[in-house]
Amino acid sequence: MTQDQRDEAIAFQTLLLEEGLCTKKDAERRLEEIETSLAESDSYTLTTLECTHGARVAWRNSIRCIGRLFWKGMHVFDKRHVQTLEEVFQALEEHIQFATNGGAIRPAITLFPPEDPTTGTAPFRIVSHQLLRYAAYTNDDGSMLGDPMNLSFTHECIELGWKPPTPEQRTPFDLLPVMVQTADGRRHLHELPKELILEVTIEHPDSKAFSNLGLKWYAVPIISDMVLDIGGVRFPAAPFNGWYMETEIGARNFGDKQRYNQLEAVADIMGFDRSNERTLWRDKALVELNVAVLHSFKKAGVKLVDHHTAVEQHEQFERLEAEAGRAVTGEWSWLVPPLSGSATSVFHKEFDVTEHKPNFFYREQVDNRASSASNASSSGCPFSS
Numbered sequence: 419m420t421q422d423q424r425d426e427a428i429a430f431q432t433l434l435l436e437e438g439l440c441t442k443k444d445a446e447r448r449l450e451e452i453e454t455s456l457a458e459s460d461s462y463t464l465t466t467l468e469c470t471h472g473a474r475v476a477w478r479n480s481i482r483c484i485g486r487l488f489w490k491g492m493h494v495f496d497k498r499h500v501q502t503l504e505e506v507f508q509a510l511e512e513h514i515q516f517a518t519n520g521g522a523i524r525p526a527i528t529l530f531p532p533e534d535p536t537t538g539t540a541p542f543r544i545v546s547h548q549l550l551r552y553a554a555y556t557n558d559d560g561s562m563l564g565d566p567m568n569l570s571f572t573h574e575c576i577e578l579g580w581k582p583p584t585p586e587q588r589t590p591f592d593l594l595p596v597m598v599q600t601a602d603g604r605r606h607l608h609e610l611p612k613e614l615i616l617e618v619t620i621e622h623p624d625s626k627a628f629s630n631l632g633l634k635w636y637a638v639p640i641i642s643d644m645v646l647d648i649g650g651v652r653f654p655a656a657p658f659n660g661w662y663m664e665t666e667i668g669a670r671n672f673g674d675k676q677r678y679n680q681l682e683a684v685a686d687i688m689g690f691d692r693s694n695e696r697t698l699w700r701d702k703a704l705v706e707l708n709v710a711v712l713h714s715f716k717k718a719g720v721k722l723v724d725h726h727t728a729v730e731q732h733e734q735f736e737r738l739e740a741e742a743g744r745a746v747t748g749e750w751s752w753l754v755p756p757l758s759g760s761a762t763s764v765f766h767k768e769f770d771v772t773e774h775k776p777n778f779f780y781r782e783q784v785d786n787r788a789s790s791a792s793n794a795s796s797s798g799c800p801f802s803s
Contacts, residue, residue: 419460419535423650426775427452427462430472430649439649441470450604454604461535464651470494472648473527476776477658481769482752485660487735492658495528506530506542506598506655508607510549513657517638518616521720523661529646541656543781545597545605546571549640550615553582553592564590568677571597578607590678591617591634596642598655618718620672622710627687631680635667635711637720641778648776658778662717662722668708669756680707708757725755729762747772 419427435445455462464472478489486785493516497509513528533540553572554564562569572594572748578584580595593615595607616637622628624686642657672680682692684703691697707722715722732753736746748769 419456419650420789423535424456426647426650427456430468430776433475434468434471437471439467462651464549464648465533466496468528468649469498471498472658472776473529473646473658476646476648476778477660478524479747479774479777481747481749481773482769483660484663484732484753484755484764485723487731487738488660491525493524493526495526497528498531500530501541503542503598503600503606503608507596510608510657511610511614512597513659514549514610514614514638514640517640517659518614520635521616521718523638523659523721525658525660527646527656527658527675529653533652533654535650535652539601540652540654541601543599544642544657545599546594547597547641547643548634549642549657550611550638551594552590553580553588553594555585555588562628563588564592565671565678568594575607576604578605580607580609590632593636618714618716618720620710621717622706623713625688625706628684628706628710630686631683633672633678633680633710635671636716637662637718639666643781644778645781646776654781656778662715663725663728663755664708664711664722665755665757667722668711669704672707672711673704704757725757729755729764733763745770745772747774 430450431440431445431452432439435442439447445696452462472596473494474489474492477483477492478486480486495509495513495516497505500506500509509528509530513526517526526562531541551568551571552565554562554566554569554573555572556569557563561773564572572582575594575597578597582588593610593612595609597607598750599605617634619629620631620633620635620639638659640657640659642655644656644658646656646658663717670677672678675681681700683704684707685692685699688703688706690699690702692699712722712724746769748764749771750764750767750769753764753769755762
């Protein structure tokens with residue numbers, strides 16, 4: 419372990435003491451155990467309690483996440499003992515089933531074996547950005563079918579042996595396999611059982627023609643390519659989820675030009691005048707996309723939150739953090755919703771962007787920090803694209 423990681427181990431024990439998870443005597447004894455283990459093997463093993471509270475606090479500390487009010491409710495699956503790919507894939511399926519819960523989405527995280535602090539390697543690393551992702555294909559005429567964000571990943575899956583549907587059978591929403599890398603650098607694919615994946619067909623409450631767009635989205639966003647850092651121990655395979663905020667699907671996934679780019683199609687179906695920009699047809703289409711997402715998820719009985727309620731929940735989180743004596747941190751550009759931002763309170767606030775640990779970090783940023791000793795990493799959020 420580096421000296422920074424050793425310091426983080428001590429700081430984490432202090433946090434546990436301050437938050438009432440242990441007594442002073444217990445903390446002192448635990449620090450002695452950690453020091454002994456570090457002296458003998460340059461590493462130490464987190465207890466179950468440390469993993470559980472550490473993972474939850476990582477959510478609490480995620481400065482880009484607007485849904486942190488519910489950090490205490492995250493369920494932690496401890497899978498640090500798994501040794502085979504089959505066990506990993508089984509655990510991922512169990513996570514999806516638990517989190518989906520028939521639409522009553524439950525926040526969860528699964529912890530696989532951590533990195534070796536000396537070599538920086540781990541038995542498993544999940545390459546997929548999320549466990550559930552839609553493929554992208556380039557058509558003969560140069561147009562794109564599917565989610566352009568996943569084009570290169572789709573190509574890699576095909577190179578590794580994934581057989582996509584035939585060109586005639588392909589759709590904009592073909593689920594990709596999960597990709598896991600083992601310690602030897604090899605990458606492996608696993609196709610998830612279709613019956614395990616809950617998807618929501620997108621309809622509009624006031625337009626039957628809206629269904630002709632053929633839109634749908636999966637119920638649970640499970641971020642899977644980030645590194646969880648607890649007390650200097652890093653988990654490169656720690657998929658976690660919350661539930662969606664509707665703008666993540668309606669405004670970003672469907673609305674962004676570089677994603678499904680549906681604004682023109684929605685405007686035409688809804689009968690909006692696209693003759694010039696002063697009609698604000700884009701804005702109207704964006705609102706109607708989000709109306710459709712909210713309506714469809716409610717109709718399907720799948721939990722998600724609208725952006726105004728999410729902001730109110732973050733305000734409650736801010737109050738609770740202040741009462742607990744903790745400074746509220748956040749990244750403004752991520753906390754402000756991508757729709758009607760100025761109509762929400764977070765738009766008019768400033769936030770401290772200091773990042774505290776435990777936390778989630780992007781793999782490349784962890785590597786960069788290790789090489790440059792920089793603390794300028796960016797944490798992630800379960801409510802992501």
